[in-house]
Amino acid sequence: xxxxxxxxxxxxxxxxxxxxxxxxxxxxxxxxxxxxxxxxxxxxxxxxxxxxxxxxxxxxxxxxxxxxxxxxxxxxxxxxxxxxxxxxxxxxxxxxxxxxxxxxxxxxxxxxxxxxxxxxxxxxxxxxxxxxxxxxxxxxxxxxxxxxxxxxxxxxxxxxxxxxxxxxxxxxxxxxxxxxxxxxxxxxxxxxxxxxxxxxxxxxxxxxxxxxxxxxxxxxxxxxxxxxxxxxxxxxxxxxxxxxxxxxxxxxxxxxxxxxxxxxxxxxxxxxxxxxxxxxxxxxxxxxxxxxxxxxxxxxxxxxxxxxxxxxxxxxxxxxxxxxxxxxxxxxxxxxxxxxxxxxxxxxxxxxxxxxxxxxxxxxxxxxxxxxxxxxxxxxxxxxxxxxxxxxxxxxxxxxxxxxxxxxxxxxxxxxxxxxxxxxxxxxxxxxxxxxxxxxxxxxxxxxxxxxxxxxxxxxxxxxxxxxxxxxxxxxxxxxxxxxxxxxxxxxxxxxxxxxxxxxxxxxxxxxxxxxxxxxxxxxxxxxxxxxxxxxxxxxxxxxxxxxxxxxxxxxxxxxxxxxxxx
Numbered sequence: 075x076x077x078x079x080x081x082x083x084x085x086x087x088x089x090x091x092x093x094x095x096x097x098x099x100x101x102x103x104x105x106x107x108x109x110x111x112x113x114x115x116x117x118x119x120x121x122x123x124x125x126x127x128x129x130x131x132x133x134x135x136x137x138x139x140x141x142x143x144x145x146x147x148x149x150x151x152x153x154x155x156x157x158x159x160x161x162x163x164x165x166x167x168x169x170x171x172x173x174x175x176x177x178x179x180x181x182x183x184x185x186x187x188x189x190x191x192x193x194x195x196x197x198x199x200x201x202x203x204x205x206x207x208x209x210x211x212x213x214x215x216x217x218x219x220x221x222x223x224x225x226x227x228x229x230x231x232x233x234x235x236x237x238x239x240x241x242x243x244x245x246x247x248x249x250x251x252x253x254x255x256x257x258x259x260x261x262x263x264x265x266x267x268x269x270x271x272x273x274x275x276x277x278x279x280x281x282x283x284x285x286x287x288x289x290x291x292x293x294x295x296x297x298x299x300x301x302x303x304x305x306x307x308x309x310x311x312x313x314x315x316x317x318x319x320x321x322x323x324x325x326x327x328x329x330x331x332x333x334x335x336x337x338x339x340x341x342x343x344x345x346x347x348x349x350x351x352x353x354x355x356x357x358x359x360x361x362x363x364x365x366x367x368x369x370x371x372x373x374x375x376x377x378x379x380x381x382x383x384x385x386x387x388x389x390x391x392x393x394x395x396x397x398x399x400x401x402x403x404x405x406x407x408x409x410x411x412x413x414x415x416x417x418x419x420x421x422x423x424x425x426x427x428x429x430x431x432x433x434x435x436x437x438x439x440x441x442x443x444x445x446x447x448x449x450x451x452x453x454x455x456x457x458x459x460x461x462x463x464x465x466x467x468x469x470x471x472x473x474x475x476x477x478x479x480x481x482x483x484x485x486x487x488x489x490x491x492x493x494x495x496x497x498x499x500x501x502x503x504x505x506x507x508x509x510x511x512x513x514x515x516x517x518x519x520x521x522x523x524x525x526x527x528x529x530x531x532x533x534x535x536x537x538x539x540x541x542x543x544x545x546x547x548x549x550x551x552x553x554x555x556x557x558x559x560x561x562x563x564x565x566x567x568x569x570x571x572x573x574x575x576x577x578x579x580x581x582x583x584x585x586x587x588x589x590x591x592x593x594x595x596x597x598x599x600x601x602x603x604x605x606x607x608x609x610x611x612x613x614x615x616x617x618x619x620x621x622x623x624x625x626x627x628x629x630x631x632x633x634x635x636x637x638x639x640x641x
Contacts, residue, residue: 148399188230225567305364
């Protein structure tokens with residue numbers, strides 16, 4: 075038995091962790107229990123030295139001293155303040171009115187607002203619950219297909235896991251040993267490409283299944299001018315001016331400017347100009363903008379400004395992700411105060427939820443640290459490396475197997491658990507195969523995003539189930555009897571969006587530039603041209619060894635002997 079454990083301790087330990095998880099033991103305690111139990115076994119059979127466990131307190135204190143992890147409570151607090159201050163409600167109402175006249179307009183509004191909330195909150199639960207409470211009753215009221223309505227809401231909420239400032243990217247950066255800013259830059263373009271794929275799916279549904287996504291009836295479009303017109307022409311003119319300003323600014327930037335930096339700064343210039351024009355029009359009562367144009371401007375610009383405050387400062391290198399999260403939290407408080415919705419009750423709810431989520435993450439991190447210490451002691455990473463590097467196909471074979479593995483595990487584990495259990499094992503192997511870890515981290519983040527959408531354990535589906543009507547009810551506005559939402563409808567509604575996320579994984583593998591395009595040019599150093607110059611004499615014309623001798627109080631002979639100088 076002892077010989078068997080010596081030869082197979084790593085796979086036995088990994089299997090023991092799976093058993094703990096299948097029993098239903100909490101993940102954080104499963105990791106710690108497996109690590110401690112197998113460390114005692116390893117010490118008893120002589121496989122591990124007892125001194126190994128003395129490194130455990132240092133690892134725990136290392137987690138406590140990790141400044142990067144402070145970004146998690148900051149971004150969580152920011153998202154919860156924004157969600158509870160009514161920003162999502164104002165955005166959905168305004169964008170729904172804007173897109174209402176076209177088929178699928180409410181679904182487009184949900185996707186657009188989901189991307190906006192993702193770029194300001196980074197919290198899936200806040201996005202799904204707020205959009206489920208606000209937009210789902212409206213979509214049911216006007217005859218949207220239940221599978222489409224629930225699928226769009228759940229999928230749009232999961233955008234918070236790939237569009238910065240994403241919590242999963244912070245964890246991913248910590249586990250892969252890369253900076254959070256690099257992963258934010260790498261995920262910037264894929265996040266909005268995925269948003270475009272969601273929109274494309276709704277467009278196809280609106281074309282081929284017209285009764286699934288009807289337009290809002292005229293009586294439901296409440297933002298109108300005094301003469302009954304929609305007011306869209308003035309909004310179109312303001313949008314054109316804003317886009318033109320952004321394009322001109324983008325063209326004036328140097329060619330080597332990173333794509334993410336170019337997009338954020340150009341967007342800031344464009345929306346800033348639109349906001350200034352809207353303020354001037356309102357202050358001086360010029361009457362140049364319609365009610366729709368003013369409403370869209372004053373509702374959209376503050377969260378867009380918050381996006382620049384957070385992401386812009388990170389991408390420009392002005393602030394670290396932790397500092398950006400702190401500024402975002404302050405900005406969210408200012409926005410809630412400006413809306414006159416900031417009170418002690420809201421603050422307490424936000425702080426309680428932030429504390430719970432942050433403790434949840436850190437306890438899992440501490441448990442994974444206990445597990446990884448023992449796993450490394452029994453040469454677990456070497457076992458995983460041999461297992462994965464022996465796969466046929468090299469990099470491509472490795473990526474296919476890893477993505478299938480993560481996709482299957484996502485049926486049973488959420489992204490936090492996958493990040494702490496699987497990523498530390500896969501990262502070193504990917505690095506040895508020559509795969510860029512920033513690109514690899516974004517790829518895994520997109521794949522792990524499906525963990526929120528997988529039936530039967532997708533958390534986004536659970537969040538939506540908690541706010542979707544489970545009994546028939548009478549609509550308060552129309553008086554019609556609305557049928558309940560079944561769990562099966564929520565599950566089937568998620569399937570097309572899971573397929574879209576799989577397509578996005580394939581696109582990232584096929585087109586690596588989707589990730590690397592946001593990172594900016596990399597400056598390579600030609601080692602053949604590096605010159606090392608050693609000045610043999612000091613500024614006073616004396617021998618440098620004599621200076622070293624004088625510095626350390628050694629006699630000249632000792633200095634010469636120590637330096638290996640020839641006599």
